[in-house]
Amino acid sequence: MFSGPSLGSVLDWLAEEPGADTASAVNGYSVTLAPGTVNDQFPILATRKDGLPYTVRESGPIWLIYPYDSSEQFRTDLIYSQSVWQLTNLTIGPE
Helix, strand or coil: CEECCEHHHHHHHCCCCCCCCEEEECCCCEEECCCCCCCCCCCEEECEECCECCCHHHCCCCEEECCHHHCHHHCCHHHHHHCCCCEEEEECCCC
16 A cells, blocks of 8 residues: 655645646656646655555555555556656645
8 A cells, every 4th residue: 555645735735736737757757747736735745655665666656546446546547657656856836
C-alpha cells in the first residue's frame, strides 16, 4: 500500500490552485495533469510503500499515483498516463 500527502494538500500548503501542472520523471517522461484530475484526496505523492521509503529501483522515491482499485474512474488511459513514478520535478503553472 502506498502512502504520502495528496498533491492537492501540497498545493494548498503552497497556496496554489491546480492548473497546468507538469510532472516529470527521472527517465525524461513528462505529462501535464489534465484539469479536474487533482483534488484534495488524489493523486497522492507516494513516498512510502507498505510504510517504508522505497527506492528508484522500486519506482520511487516519489510516485504520483491515483487509487486505481477504489473506482473505475481511476482506470483510464488518461489517469494511467498521469501516474508518474520516479518523480523528479513538479512544475506548478496557471491554467
